[in-house]
Amino acid sequence: MILYKYVDSETADLIIKNSTLKFSRASSLNDPFELTGLHYGSEEQYKEQTLKFLSASISYGILSLTRAPLNPLMWAHYGKGANYDDKKSILLDKDNGSHAGVVFGIDANEAELNDEGLNVIPAKYGSVIYASTKPHNPYINSDNLNFFEGMQFHYNPDFLEALQRTFLYKPAYWSYEEEVRVVRNISRYRNEIQPISSSSIKEIYIGLRNAYKHDYLKTMRDRITQHLPECRIYVCFFDIYEWAFIKISIDEAIEQITLYNSQPNNPA
Numbered sequence: 001m002i003l004y005k006y007v008d009s010e011t012a013d014l015i016i017k018n019s020t021l022k023f024s025r026a027s028s029l030n031d032p033f034e035l036t037g038l039h040y041g042s043e044e045q046y047k048e049q050t051l052k053f054l055s056a057s058i059s060y061g062i063l064s065l066t067r068a069p070l071n072p073l074m075w076a077h078y079g080k081g082a083n084y085d086d087k088k089s090i091l092l093d094k095d096n097g098s099h100a101g102v103v104f105g106i107d108a109n110e111a112e113l114n115d116e117g118l119n120v121i122p123a124k125y126g127s128v129i130y131a132s133t134k135p136h137n138p139y140i141n142s143d144n145l146n147f148f149e150g151m152q153f154h155y156n157p158d159f160l161e162a163l164q165r166t167f168l169y170k171p172a173y174w175s176y177e178e179e180v181r182v183v184r185n186i187s188r189y190r191n192e193i194q195p196i197s198s199s200s201i202k203e204i205y206i207g208l209r210n211a212y213k214h215d216y217l218k219t220m221r222d223r224i225t226q227h228l229p230e231c232r233i234y235v236c237f238f239d240i241y242e243w244a245f246i247k248i249s250i251d252e253a254i255e256q257i258t259l260y261n262s263q264p265n266n267p268a
Contacts, residue, residue: 001108002202003065003123003180006074009081012102012204016227019198021111023061023184033134037169038148038162040138052148056166059150060120061186063113065106067178069205070236070245074177075099083209084216099236100210105203111196113182116155121163121183125155129168130175139165150187201228205247208236214257221250 007015014020026034035053039046066074079101108114108123116122141147141162148166152159167183186192204224210216217235224233235253236245248256 001114001123002105003067003108003113004069005063005065005104005106006078006101007104008079008101012081012104013223015104015201016204016224018195019201019227020193020195021063021106023063023182023186023192023194025061025186025192026057029062029064031170031174033171035166037135038142038166040136040142052145055149059148059185059187060167061184061192062167063182063184064177065108065113065123065126065180065182067180069103069105069203070247071176071178072099072243072245075101075103075207075236075245079103079207081207081210084213096209098209099207101207103203103205103207104201105205105232106196107200107202108182111200113196119155119182119184120152121167121181122155123180123182125160125163126168126181126183128170128174128177128179128181129164130170130172132172134171135165135169150185153185198228199230201231203232203234204228206233206235206250208238208245211235211237211253212257214254214261217250217254217257221254 005021035056038052038056039049041049068074076098079099080097081101083095083097083100106113112118113123139161141159142165144159144162146152147159147162163183167181170179184190184194206217206220221233224231233250234247235250237248237253239246
């Protein structure tokens with residue numbers, strides 16, 4: 001089960017070097033409605049549930065993944081980074097940092113993201129539920145304070161509905177993300193940054209903005225191979241027939257750029 005993580009180029013360097021992932025508190029995510037699916041009932045009941053919302057926000061960390069490594073919208077929103085320049089590059093837009101980040105393909109089993117003893121919501125149960133309207137009805141274990149106050153450390157199917165309402169319901173306009181979440185308890189001084197096996201990182205994709213940068217690609221290939229020798233490295237290229245991306249190996253990308261630069265009168 002390979003799932004994908006879009007990151008900026010600075011975060012990519014940390015993941016390549018340290019083999020770590022961040023389980024972010026809900027308050028740091030870009031959707032202001034995070035965790036508000038847990039509310040239900042009257043206006044007065046909503047106020048009473050604020051403490052549950054705050055406690056859950058502090059106690060649990062969310063790792064956001066996706067099923068699609070070549071989604072142009074995801075690259076634009078989350079795959080930002082440094083748009084590198086070098087003497088052997090084809091400049092598309094040196095001031096545009098979108099599509100300049102990296103995507104990691106992670107084996108969820110090998111990275112222990114499906115471990116029911118380690119994760120409050122394992123990846124295999126973490127498919128986000130997209131809804132056009134917010135749910136307002138009570139749910140099983142909606143009054144279980146131990147859960148909301150950070151006393152849940154492993155997956156419990158008895159809490160499934162409460163887990164879904166708290167962490168997995170999102171507005172339908174986010175559906176393009178095809179998000180899969182892993183939730184862990186990060187209370188009691190557990191760090192948001194958590195290690196995974198380096199061998200669980202199976203694939204790396206380099207964004208389109210840097211796809212034609214000869215020196216950058218060679219540097220990235222050397223760096224990735226040093227830390228993740230078994231990882232397959234791809235580069236995003238245009239699909240010439242569709243508004244879409246294709247992937248090619250980094251070796252093929254470097255070869256194509258080298259061939260292009262060897263031609264007389266090229267603009268590089």
